[in-house]
Amino acid sequence: MSGTARAFDTKPRSMLAKSVRYGGALLAVCIGLVSFRYIAKVGPVPPNVLANRFVDHWIVVHAAAASTALILGIVQLSGIVRRRWPGLHRASGWLYVAGCSVGGASALILSAGLSTGPVAASGFGVLGVLWLHATLQGLRFARARDFSRHRAWMIRSYALTFAAVTLRIYLPASQMLGVDFTLAYRSIAWLAWVPNMMMAEVYLRHGARPSPNLQNKASHRGKE
Secondary structure, eight states, X not given: OOHHXXXXXXXXXXXXXXXXXXXXXXXXXXXXXXHTHHHHXXXXXXXXXXXXXXXXXXXXXXXXXXXXXXXXXXXXXOHHHHHHOHHHHXXXXXXXXXXXXXXXXXXXXXXXXXXXXXXXXXXXXXXXHHHHHHHHHHHHHHHTTOHHHHHHHHHHHHHHHTHHHHHHHHHHHHHHTTOOHHHHHHHHHHHTTHHHHHHHHHHHHHOOOOOHHHHHHHHHHHHO
């Protein structure tokens, strides 16, 4: 199995790796669930969201789709789910693709309505385009049964989906540091996803090394 195909199949071995993976998954689920409030119209809406020209209707569509993708992506990247319950993996995969597709398309519309200028609009616009591209590439390779490339593209897709989490980390951090909101928002429109993609590419290029037990099992099967 290639390094790409092994990605997310092996358990993290160090405490740091465990903290990053499971902590990230917990944040994704929490933020996804909280973002569903836009559907129920419960809780405060940030002023920058209210200032968007296309906030009516489209923020509900985007929140519903993107939050669904954010939560389901955790299931999709689980090697345990893929191996033990392939039917669940396929079913939730279709929902994930639908969530990313609707979320990416609505992100393009919302990016055009931003009140924080063209830098922020282009940042979120490019995110929407790449999000759609990565997800549809993942779907294309799954249908072609090229599962190594399918997993690689879906890791890229989820790195972009995870921008919902990094955005909500960077924005309050920038305000606690006293950075002007408009300046911070313009920067975070890019910082929310570019580092995610860079880390995904590094991960895919180097791959997840199998544990010694897996290597021994593979070696044993090769001798049989």
